C-alpha cells in the first residue's frame with residue numbers, strides 16, 4: 001500500500017528537522033526520513049551572528065521559543081544547559097611558520113581578532129551537533145512530524161503532480177507519495193543521484209582536504225603563548241584559525257573542554273608532504289602538528305575522543321537547487337569550506353526562505369510557487385559562487401598575513417553590514433536578501449575582483465608579492481568596502497584587534513540610510529529582536 005503526505009524531507013540534520021517542524025506548525029503533513037539514528041556525530045559546529053539572527057527570526061515567526069533561546073550563549077545556558085555548546089565570542093586568527101614557534105611580537109604579532117558579540121551572554125556558540133540536531137528532531141516529533149529513522153531510500157520518481165519515494169525501514173519495504181520533496185541529506189545528495197543532477201564542481205575555485213576529530217586536553221593558546229596583548233575577548237573562546245603554509249587549522253572549544261579541530265589542506269599543501277606522512281589519518285595529523293611547534297604544544301597532551309578521520313576533498317557542488325516538486329537544502333546543493341563558517345547561517349536562511357514559500361502556499365495549492373522555486377534555485381547558485389570566491393581569495397591571501405587580514409575585512413564588512421541592517425530595519429524580505437553580499441551593488445562584485453587581484457599578487461614573487469602590491473591590495477579593499485563599513489573595520493589603529501564598535505556604527509548611520517537618532521533608538525535591537533510570544 002502506498003502511503004501519502006504533503007511534504008517529505010530526507011535527512012534530519014538541524015536544517016531538515018527545523019524545516020519539517022516549521023512546516024508542521026504551518027499545518028502541513030510532513031514525513032522526515034533519516035538513514036541513521038540520533039544522537040549522531042556531525043561536523044559543522046560554529047554558528048555566527050547571521051545564523052543566530054535567522055534562528056531568532058524563525059523562533060519569533062513560528063512561536064518556537066527554543067530557537068530564540070538557542071540564539072545566544074547566555075539564553076542557551078539558562079534554558080538548555082544539558083545541550084553541549086561552546087562560547088564563541090568571535091573569530092581568532094594566527095599565522096604560523098614551519099619549524100618556528102608562533103612569534104609573540106606584541107601588537108605586531110601575526111594575529112587577528114574580530115569580535116562578533118559585545119559580551120559572553122550575547123555571544124554566538126559552537127554547536128555540539130550530536131546534542132543540537134537530536135534536540136531539533138525531538139522538537140519536530142513533538143510538533144507532529146512523522147519521523148522515521150533507519151530508513152534506506154532507494155528511489156524517488158519526480159512527476160508533475162507528486163513525488164513517489166520507495167525504500168525500506170528495518171527491512172520492511174514501503175512506498176510514499178508526497179506533494180513535495182526536500183532533500184536535506186547533505187552531500188552527495190539522495191535526490192541528485194535520482195535526478196542525475198550534474199556536478200558543477202569543475203567551475204569552482206576552492207579545493208581542500210580535511211583531517212579532523214574531537215579532542216580532550218587541548219591547551220589554550222593563552223597558555224601556550226603567554227603574554228599576548230589583551231584582545232577584545234579571550235582569544236580561545238572563539239572560532240580559532242591557525243593559518244599555515246599548507247592551508248589552515250580550525251579549533252573550536254566546547255564549554256566542557258572538548259575541542260573540535262581539523263586541518264584543511266590545499267592540494268599544494270598535501271603535495272608538499274612526504275608520502276609516509278599521508279599513509280593514514282593519524283599519521284597525517286601528527287605530521288602536521290610536528291611542523292608547527294606551537295600547535296604541537298597545544299595538542300601535546302590531547303587525546304582524540306573519536307578516531308581521527310581524513311576526507312581527500314570536501315567540496316561539492318550541484319548545478320540545480322530546485323524544481324517544480326522539489327528543493328535541495330544548501331548543504332545538499334553545495335559546500336565550499338569551513339573558512340568563515342558560512343554553513344549554518346546559509347542553511348538556516350534556506351529554512352526561512354522555504355518556510356515563507358510554504359506559508360504563502362498554505363491557503364492555496366499547498367506547494368511553493370514555481371516562481372519562488374526558480375528564485376530559490378538562482379539564489380543558491382549565486383550564493384555558492386560567492387562563498388567560493390570569498391574563500392578562494394582567502395586561501396590565496398594566506399601566503400602573507402597582511403593580505404589575509406585585508407581579505408578577511410571583506411567577509412567581516414559584508415556580514416556585519418547584513419546583520420546590522422537586518423536587525424535595525426527588520427523586514428520579511430530579509431530572508432530573501434542575498435547571502436554574503438549577493439545582489440548588493442557595492443559588495444556583490446568585490447569577491448571576484450579581490451580574488452583576481454590576489455591571484456595576480458601571488459604570482460608576482462614567491463606567492464607573497466611585494467610590500468607595495470600588498471599595500472595596494474589593502475588600500476584598494478579598504479576603499480572598496482568603505483560604503484558598507486559600519487563596523488570600523490580595516491582600521492590600522494586597531495592593530496588587528498576589533499571589538500564590537502557601537503561608536504563606529506553610530507558614526508556610520510548614513511551608510512545604513514538612517515539618522516543618528518534612528519541608529520541610537522535601534523541599538524537594543526542589536527542585543528536580540530524581542531522574545532517570541
Ligand SMILES: Cc1cc2nc3c(=O)[nH]c(=O)nc-3n(C[C@H](O)[C@H](O)[C@H](O)COP(=O)(O)OP(=O)(O)OC[C@H]3O[C@@H](n4cnc5c(N)ncnc54)[C@H](O)[C@@H]3O)c2cc1C
Nearest residue numbers: 011013014015034035043044046185186331338341343344
Ligand atoms: C569540515 C567542516 C567544517 C564545517 N564547519 C562549519 C562551521 O564551523 N560553521 C558552519 O556554519 N558550518 C560549517 N560546516 C558546514 C556544516 O557542516 C553544514 O552547513 C551543516 O552540517 C548542514 O546541516 P544540514 O542539516 O543541512 O545537513 P547534515 O548535517 O549534513 O545532515 C544530513 C542528515 O541527512 C542524513 N542522510 C544522509 N543521507 C540520507 C539518506 N539517503 N536518507 C536519509 N537520511 C540521510 C544524515 O544521516 C544526516 O543526519 C562545516 C562543514 C565541514 C565539512
